[in-house]
Amino acid sequence: MKDVRLLPWAGEGGKPCYLDTDGTGYVSRVADTVERVQLGMADDLLEHAADMLADRRATPAQLRFLLARMSEALADACRIAESRGGRLPVPVCEESDQGSAELIPSARGSE
Numbered sequence: 001m002k003d004v005r006l007l008p009w010a011g012e013g014g015k016p017c018y019l020d021t022d023g024t025g026y027v028s029r030v031a032d033t034v035e036r037v038q039l040g041m042a043d044d045l046l047e048h049a050a051d052m053l054a055d056r057r058a059t060p061a062q063l064r065f066l067l068a069r070m071s072e073a074l075a076d077a078c079r080i081a082e083s084r085g086g087r088l089p090v091p092v093c094e095e096s097d098q099g100s101a102e103l104i105p106s107a108r109g110s111e
Contacts (some may be wrong), residue, residue, distance in 0.1 A: 006083035007108065008034045016079075023087075035080050042073035 001075045007017040008031055012094050052066055
């Protein structure tokens, strides 16, 4: 079953890029690699930020630069979370014999 995947990079004019995929093609593998790199860079930035915040000699310009990079990393992490969340199965709510609703996991799009 094919799904639409939000890719971890922006298109022309900053617009989101989507891929109609089954998750096994070349572009999907490239996107997986880019996501790993982006999350690794965000992790490195967190360590760097902790070091800089502990250093009272850090200048406002250094902190602004760090904040700009962290803002970019957070935007990347949010895009990755949106992409991965969009590919999760959607639970279906069904009535049980006792009259209460219960969540039943289902494959996306099959109802």
